[in-house]
Amino acid sequence: MGKYFGTDGFRGEANVDLTVEHAYKVGRFLGWYYGKDHKAQIVIGKDTRRSSYMFEYSLVAGLTASGADVYLLHVTTTPSVSYVVRTENFDCGIMISASHNPFYDNGIKIIGGNGQKMDAEVETMIEAYIDDDVPKIPFATKENIGRTVDFSAGRNRYIGYLISIPIRSFKNYRVGLDCANGSASSVAKSVFDALGAKTYVINNEPDGTNINTNCGSTHIEVLQQFVKEKHLDVGFAYDGDADRCIAVDHLGNVVDGDLILYICGKYMKETGKLENNTIVTTIMSNLGLYKACDREGIRYEKTAVGDKYVCENMMANGHSLGGEQSGHIIFSKHATTGDGILTSLMLMEVIIEKKLPLNILASEVSIYPQLLENVRVANKAAARNNEEVKKAIASVEEELGEDGRILVRESGTEPVIRVMVEARKDAICREMVQRVIDVMDKEGLILS
Template sequence: MGRLFGTDGVRGLANADLTPELALTVAVAAAHTLAEQDHSHPPVAIVGRDPRASGEMLEAAVVAGLASAGATVVRVGVLPTPAVAYLVAETKADLGVMLSASHNPMPDNGIKLFAPGGHKLPDDVELAIEAAVAAGGAGWRRPTGAAIGRVHDLLDGADHYVRHLVDSAPHRLDGLKVVVDCANGAASGVAPEAYRQAGAEVIAIHAEPDGLNINDDCGSTHLESLRAAVREHGAALGVAHDGDADRCLAIDATGAEVDGDQLMAILAVAMREAGALTADTLVATVMSNLGLRLAMAREGIRLVETKVGDRYVLEELRASALALGGEQSGHLVLPAYATTGDGVLTALHVMARMAATGRSLADLAGVMTKLPQVLINVRVGDRTVAASVPEVLAVAEAAEAELGEKGRVLLRPSGTEPLVRVMVEAGSEDAARAVAERLADAVRAASPAT
């Protein structure tokens, strides 16, 4: 068996790659690995899903697997991923399971697991679960009779989560008009309700999930309809969520996109002014725009960079007890209120900043200027060699010297494909593209694709 867990759980085409049999086995393995360490009570597992049709099938398999391992299963229904993480922590459950493929198309699905406290699994626990799955259940305890797990429904989980979100907002949103694109996903109920309870006037679009329309030309990967709605309604901003609402992007009143880097910059400055930005430090990945680093340096905020992936941002936040981090994709983490990225929480805090200052989103986002960024995916024979041979490194060093402090070069082998990602930022689009093409040619020459 190959690596089961990707960067964000187990994901694949539902009923083909991700079958009910696999979902059941992963659930049993997770229960035995995570939830049986404390034998003072039957382990408790929270199970949620996004609205895609295959979630119903996979939920049944996961619930059966958990109950067969003796776990008490609490179904919370259709809720965002961060809501499931919150409820795991709030109820002191031993395990959380979220069925979602995030921004992926409807036919895909995934299994995201949360440890006690609502935290994502560390690598060693994922490896232990993979080993248990590979063993096929050998040696697993199979309870019988009264020891078999029971299944319950938590009917007010959404209410608890919305109350938590609204209570976290540092300022009321009265007077703000917002359009929210719910991606026909897991936030279709809770996001508009949270924004309304916080005081905003809300226009919700793509908030009628039918199991088949999640992420279909809507949400954070398709901003066109949100941009049009913001202009049509004269809204102060638009907020776009993905299928499981662990991220958000925004559209300002002029129709311009405000990405995760800009949202981080807005919140970092706001939190520093409020004395809430621990050590005046922001955590981002190496893929964040150089403009973010330049802006934070100007604002006296230290920027710590991690590898690509929200799990690495989370690890740094926890290890250093920091207060804000995220990714350019709009996956932001505020550890004071959430154990994982939360798009609804992010949007609430950005809107609270707008309401508190009376400034527009475009004005607030102007704290940073995005440098033109060119990304070329170069198909190669050996992705590791292609990114590290002396000839390629020499071209990269020359490019960095040419760009100086106002530009950046990043070579990153793909974790799953025979690709090297060449990313260049510069003062102009033409300059960035010229350097990127030159570097891409060097990578191709170093390890031609077969």
Template sequence: MKYFGTDGFRGEANKDLTAAHAYRIGRFLGDYYKKNFEGDEANPRPRIVIGKDTRRSSYMLEMALAAGITSSGSDAYLLHVTTTPSVSYCVQADDFACGIMISASHNPFYDNGIKLIGEEGAKMEEDILRKIEEYIDREEDDLPLAKQGEIGEVRDYVVGRNRYTGYLISTARRSFKRVKIGLDCANGASFMIAKNVFDALGAETYVINNKPNGVNINRDAGSTHIHQLVEFVKKEGLDVGFAFDGDADRCIAVDNKGEVVDGDAILYIAGNYLKDRGQLQKNMVVTTVMSNFGLYKALEASGIDYIQTQVGDKFVAKELMDHGYSIGGEQSGHIIFSKYATTGDGVLTAIRLTEIMVEEKTDLASLHASLKAYPQVLENVRVKDKKTVLHNEAVLATIDRVNDRLGKEGRTLVRPSGTEPVLRVMAEHLDPDVCQKAVDDIVEAIGQAGLLA
């Protein structure tokens, strides 16, 4: 698709993603859900809920979306600064037509994005996204404008965020009393929610990067800059630390020894916990093609089955919903516990890990000690055209040769980013030098073909 990638419409604010784009998206959704809508006295118009992260441009896009929605005759409900999973929760719990999250996730502040959430709380169907793209590109705005009393309303809906916070607290069955927990809020959306949740559950909560100013979101903070939390956990002698990204749909943990616990390790810990209690539906953990070789070997040793999807939490979510599996996720920290949510939820993941620690009466380091991750090298390669590279015969021949060389103890993966003009070239093997040589050979082949940007 032209605008919507694996995680929404994303790009530099006021360059790739403008207020005009947001207005048109709002116009389309307001009109789309108004058709065939049967209202009542309490809800005379379709209701669309909007959340945003702490980027300066999020406020601009929020107003443009609300203007588009109301001018088409639907109502816009504003959650204000909140997390992506909270929007998903509100769509389901409060029967909204759909939800919108304004965020570029882990990207720097000058980028932004618009994520659309369908009526079931999962990413919106692609056929609707295609219709939105067609409308954005039309020269004429041919959708009807609401008139007089048909113009929609904009309503404050901070109560929805509060309900979501209460829901998170209600999912915990144990008190976290005397557990010392560190939180890195990435100066993003979780700063409004995370500490309140863990305080309510009785934890001793320590927080960093919880003072957003519109331009410091993800800046040397959060799940993509985990070194800050590693040092914080060590310095304060904490039992565990959790780092979120800008919209808090990801969580990366740090154990009591200061070791990073990524999404693969979280899947391993939670998968074993659920299996031991007979709660791992169909004995399956859903992963993506980016998960580490070590995870698969560890799951096999535990007698747990696994399946791979494309990269993107929407593909993981679909697999979970289609087949009724319990848990799935990505190495990057998007973890979905299908019993509780339809999308990745960083704060919920942190609750689940802490609860496992409390119930098992052990520390986080012990819970992932049996998982031995393979060395992995990942390089983001800027190219002129992603599809051209992936169909180039010389590049494909090089990839085949490299995979033959790695054999059964390694692998490569070359895939296009869904949000950036880059190819992600990854290699895994027990020998890190072999990994690096494999990536170097593939990147060199792309360069020799004249396809580097």
């Protein structure tokens, strides 16, 4: 984890943690870095936050000042930027978004020429330039100064690509979409309409300040109610930049990323499309998913938290399906990053081909109760490596056995230790989490 760039780009409150000066310098560096031996071509997309326009202009100023030509997708999704970068041979792509964060935050996600998130090595060089102006980057002059190009056609090509993927019509299916007043507002409905669904859409009127506000995948209760009120067959909720999807069945039950991985993984295995008979998860996936996979003979690998790490594992090992509990799902045949709208299309394929409603498909997984507590500590490393804390964790692991698990990890952004327990009963989760926290308290590790 770098000074500015985390697992999902450079993110923070607009003009507080992430400023226009930061954006300008990111643009200056990338325009120079990719333009050493040719005219750099870089594509930019943005979500619906008010500050996204400000950061777009600042990035453009930096890029063109370094000599790059900049192609503007305007309001679009993160996965569309990834798609356009890899299919149109751009040097890199930039997405301006803070994903599921509130409207006053924003972020800069950099996507490499292969359509995947930027290598940490390049991000480290950008950070050094932001802080020290090293290397000294010359300004382009005369005919070498860059220009901007309207490239809304790129978003339209992505929409066409999504429409081409499903193998069946969605005719007669009543589908609800919660676009989170974000990027999906410009894409999702047209895709489902073109595929024949009876599409019912909420939260698709962005005003710059309502993105993710009581809507989308982080407020799934809104879609749950909508699906039940309208008697829909299924619902899909996206986040601000539409790289994640959480589903709702016709009864209003939530189908999260773990359940989506199981449903799609089992179907892909049955149809011979699950490469290496393996799905890739993070360490936060529910124990119930792993037990269901064991039953079905599906292998799995675990990575650190972050779809970036899931993607790296998949690409390195040739796996075709991976994702996170939060709804970042990657289908490597079709995309190199999490894509919420693509995920909803793939779920629709399983529903249609299996001729089963989503609640039946999801019922094969018994999700274990899970409790996560964030404990504020003075020193994360000291708390994590404390001998008494390690003994307490080992004791809990032994007591839970195969009927549960404990995960204790450091937050990457806060002075927090996250203590998570899964077990067959909520009461056991509470007891085991508290046991570890009590030891931390006794050892004087917790901030008062």
